[in-house]
Amino acid sequence: MKLIGFNLxxxxxxxxxxxxxxxxxxxxxxxxxVKEVKSDFxxxxxxLMGVKFEYLINYxxxxxxxxxxxxxVVSMDPKQADEITSKWKDKKLPEGFKLAIFxxxxxxxxxxxxxFEEELNLPLHMPFPSFKxxxxxx
Numbered sequence: 001m002k003l004i005g006f007n008l009x010x011x012x013x014x015x016x017x018x019x020x021x022x023x024x025x026x027x028x029x030x031x032x033x034v035k036e037v038k039s040d041f042x043x044x045x046x047x048l049m050g051v052k053f054e055y056l057i058n059y060x061x062x063x064x065x066x067x068x069x070x071x072x073v074v075s076m077d078p079k080q081a082d083e084i085t086s087k088w089k090d091k092k093l094p095e096g097f098k099l100a101i102f103x104x105x106x107x108x109x110x111x112x113x114x115x116f117e118e119e120l121n122l123p124l125h126m127p128f129p130s131f132k133x134x135x136x137x138x
Contacts, residue, residue: 001074001080002076003074004048004074005071006071008068008070009069009070011066011067011112012066012069013064013065013067015063015064015120016064017062019063023060024061025060025123027125028058029053029102030053031053031098032054033051034050034084034085034088034093035085036048036085047081048073048074049074049075049081049084050071051073051074053070053101053105054067055067055109057113057125066113066116072105113125114128
């Protein structure tokens with residue numbers, strides 16, 4: 001599977017409170033639609049699959065939320081595409097495909113989320129790398 005395109009179509013964010021007491025941050029990803037994509041300008045030997053998604057970062061107890069909607073286009077083997085299309089009729093996806101799509105969403109959307117969290121003065125939804133002292137002196 002090869003990533004062909006990723007774009008955000010809508011971003012919805014709101015900070016409702018500055019009270020961070022008992023803060024709990026949760027995230028969720030929902031796949032809204034999966035379908036084969038026909039393209040005249042992409043010359044691909046495989047099948048193109050389009051995925052619509054929603055990615056939510058929720059600062060609970062009604063403190064804030066960041067919601068991203070977007071589209072992903074991936075190229076893949078036609079047999080895999082047929083399996084995905086068939087399973088999606090029951091709103092299910094093969095585990096390997098689902099994990100790959102979730103990782104693409106996280107990798108691409110987290111960058112935007114961190115930027116907006118900084119602008120809204122919200123705690124980051126994930127630990128940020130940092131240096132720590134080992135306590136040893138030379």
